[in-house]
Amino acid sequence: DGGITQSPKYLFRKEGQNVTLSCEQNLNHDAMYWYRQDPGQGLRLIYYSQIVNDFQKGDIAEGYSVSREKKESFPLTVTSAQKNPTAFYLCASSILAPSYNEQFFGPGTRLTVL
Amino acid sequence: DAKTTQPTSMDCAEGRAANLPCNHSTISGNEYVYWYRQIHSQGPQYIIHGLKNNETNEMASLIITEDRKSSTLILPHATLRDTAVYYCIVAPYGSSNTGKLIFGQGTTLQVKP
Numbered sequence: 001d002g003g004i005t006q007s008p009k010y011l012f013r014k015e016g017q018n019v020t021l022s023c024e025q026n027l028n029h030d031a032m033y034w035y036r037q038d039p040g041q042g043l044r045l046i047y048y049s050q051i052v053n054d055f056q057k058g059d060i061a062e063g064y065s066v067s068r069e070k071k072e073s074f075p076l077t078v079t080s081a082q083k084n085p086t087a088f089y090l091c092a093s094s095i096l097a098p099s100y101n102e103q104f105f106g107p108g109t110r111l112t113v114l
Numbered sequence: 115d116a117k118t119t120q121p122t123s124m125d126c127a128e129g130r131a132a133n134l135p136c137n138h139s140t141i142s143g144n145e146y147v148y149w150y151r152q153i154h155s156q157g158p159q160y161i162i163h164g165l166k167n168n169e170t171n172e173m174a175s176l177i178i179t180e181d182r183k184s185s186t187l188i189l190p191h192a193t194l195r196d197t198a199v200y201y202c203i204v205a206p207y208g209s210s211n212t213g214k215l216i217f218g219q220g221t222t223l224q225v226k227p
Contacts, residue, residue: 004157031213042201042217043158050213058214090157098208100146101215105157 003027004106006091011111013085021076021109023091030096032074033103036060037088049074050096078111085113117141118202123222126196132189134221136202139183145206147178148215149187151198158201158217161187165207192225199223 004025013019025032031050035043045058049068063082068074074093078085088110092103119137126132138147149161162169162176164185169176175188189196201220205211 033213035217040219042219044217045214048212048214088155092157094213096213098211100163100207101148101205101211101213102160102163103158103213103215105159108155108157110155 004091004093004104006089006106006109008109009107011109013111013113015113016080018080019078019085019111021078021089021091021111023074023076023106024072025074025091025093025104025106026072027093027104028071029093029104030071031094032068033092033094034058034064034066034074034076035090035092037090037108043090046076085111087111117204117216118218120200120202120218120221122219123224125224125226126189126192128194128225128227129191132192132196132223132225134187134189134200134202134223135184136187137184138202138204141182141204142206144208145204147176147182147185148203148205149174149176150201150203150215150217151196152201152220153195153198161200192223194225194227197223197225 007022033048034046047066049055065077091106094103148163150158152158164176178185199220
């Protein structure tokens with residue numbers, strides 16, 4: 001089945017450690033996105049990529065880094081510089097079309113920093 | 115900041131139509147209206163989008179006012195599985211389309227038996 005996978009579903013880390021969240025898609029989508037969601041809030045864009053080896057900062061990129069070495073993969077690293085990393089992280093992908101923006105989302109990773 | 119305004123929460127009786135309003139008074143001529151929903155602890159799901167005509171698909175109907183400053187998402191026969199947060203989003207199309215979506219806080223729809 002085509003879709004987006006994120007792993008792991010739950011992740012626990014100690015404060016000060018970097019952690020990498022995985023996102024893989026087999027939809028042949030060009031664009032991929034990372035969002036952060038805090039309790040009771042909407043999604044906020046961290047980074048997005050429209051093509052391999054290129055990505056742009058979203059609204060809250062500080063303390064995060066990404067790479068896009070393959071079309072299918074867009075891993076997100078939460079660094080120790082992120083002041084409050086505990087959150088629900090969602091990855092999405094879409095085709096690049098001028099006509100509309102249907103994004104397909106993964107199941108999310110819930111990160112807890114102890 | 116989100117360019118839309120939605121009520122924080124709404125209730126609906128199971129089997130009845132759920133009408134979710136959205137205000138987007140600053141919408142530009144080259145922006146679509148999108149609706150997504152997020153069931154608890156899952157990723158959001160696309161529902162429908164429109165420009166200026168009313169749209170219908172297997173999930174919902176979208177009614178956009180003639181001046182395009184507001185819209186209503188209609189779930190014709192709400193079920194308990196429709197309980198979710200519903201997001202109304204405006205985003206550009208054409209050469210201005212970057213693929214980015216700005217999610218506000220949405221409307222929490224509670225469908226009750």
